[in-house]
Amino acid sequence: MDLQQITLDWRLIAFIIFCVITLIQLVYYWGIFSKLAFYRQKPREQSQQHPVSVVICARDEAANLARNLPGVLFQKYPSTHEVLVVNHNSQDDTRYLLEEFKKTFKLLEIVNLEHEAKGIPGKKYPLSMGIREANHEILLLTDADCVPASENWLYIMQDAYSPGIEVVLGYGAYQKRPGLLNKLIRFETFHTAMQYLSFALAKLPYMGVGRNLSYKRQLFLENKGFSSINHLPGGDDDLFIHKVANKNNTSIVIDPEAFTISEPKLKFGDWFRQKGRHYSTGKYYSGKFQFLLGLYSITQFLFYPALILSALYFDWKLSLGVFGLRFLSQGFLSYKCMQRLNEKDLWPWWWLLDIWMFIYYCIFAPALWKKPRQTWV
Template structure:
């Protein structure tokens, strides 16, 4: 007992502050994983399946923009056009393509009468051509619900639209989904890329479940047409390069009745990332527009990053101080905190990954967790330089 008392009484004020900081940031990290990152898994596991008659399902317009993606359209359009849904149309906007896109669309229209295609006129604004193409698609839509994906994506099932239709029968104005990345073994850093995609989705889907949607991925999301016109389309963000999906949702989602679909049938998938540079181009678009997000929700994840680095730095500091001072209790305690947090991270991430992505993480989770904010910072520098050209 005397020896135990000496260990507890030994630390200086500075050491106590370090120990207290370690415990504080441990608790912050714990809250992020047990509350925020765990939420999508819990939501889907406790979701009650509902049956909706076909005549009660709303009409849906699927909108896709395409620029020089003839091969992707040829490969993926059949998955979208052959959905098991009673009332939908598919609108493809040819965004100034110079390849065989027009030929592919005309051939598909002969087989699928619910396919409609239009085009962006030559000489359109090159800075906002994606926004213009989407605006044309929205205006051409015959239904009040707009479901968005990309030409390089395909639904994971024939019930993709059906899952969104059921969610909108609950009175939703906005519904967000998950988009998987299918990566071949020869793609560099493929495990990190898949992890980054998973964590990004877990963050914004968790906040959407909590009624605080702040961003989205254009590969799998839907909203009511009225939201588009209430916001005057993309007018508030025309001066920003990109942001057609994530920034738009950031502006309109506050106070809206937002739903989330996480079943495997509701997901989309893409294998467009065939090299690291492709992922860098796709990812940098969202990293660039993130700096224009409004609201405190987006900044919440900045605090998560800060608390993560603070915890690991203080863990090292406590370990070094404990070894130097011979405080075994502090050393054992900080090691237990580290092991406890690592175990919780592995459990939460792997449960979500099993539900959404199908991959498992092990010791590489720590490396990926530490590397992701650095990667985002480098991508933001890359995106800012690219957009200044």
């Protein structure tokens, strides 16, 4: 075999690798993400109204509670419910603010914790205390910096329960504001939700987000709460759901009225620190999900470098043809998923944001190995 033949083989191999990467991406988009793209909530023959305990943990969150708590307290829900706020050793005016709210809203319950839990970093300790103090079986969790998108949030989330369902996954969106950072934050949030909601619809639930999440109190107690992950700063939402959710007990809600809305970070550094903290739990997923999520991320990361190599060194026309298959599929299914999650304004930018994901992985991949910070705020 001469040098020219070896060179040709190398170029062909580069094209074949690009084709394999593209095929894997298409399998994820058409095999998994299409489930969210075409999802339709089945109409119920009759609605239901379970007793619900809304649980919110707060630490030095007076400003956020003043702004967002009324949205939780003013829910249109005539059945039995309570809003339980756990004030975890706040040094600001959180305690006094909650006492003022309590004078007007009798459904508000306050749990004041004045001590740290030794050896339990993060917010798992206050959340555990809130759940143990809750009076109702169905728990609906959100954060102090979140506000429900409508007065029907509580009703719609609890209505997703049916016989056998113990976990309900919701969507926690971010406020829409002008600027590049806002688009990057919202696209990353959408991209993450597209994955965990689609996997749940594919009977492979693996995580939820604490900004909008519901599960049954008995499920929490039967699994000994967060005892298996108490040593980790994070994981009170994704790792717990990873442990208890299965193909039979999990449902999703993507009604825009049942979203929660959070204030996005205003500085790149703050967002980088937040995301680094969130991604530090990924290495604790089961081997199956590390493989499934890792394969998707790796092929997404390698897609554009493989495209460039294939186009430059093999045949640019064939390479662009393969690229076009993914481009059209991804554009169409991204649009449908963005429709479902009320993020349609991002669609004109989706192809640039997809290229951004290469840089994103370079920035945040080290978080999988770095030791996370021990705080939860």
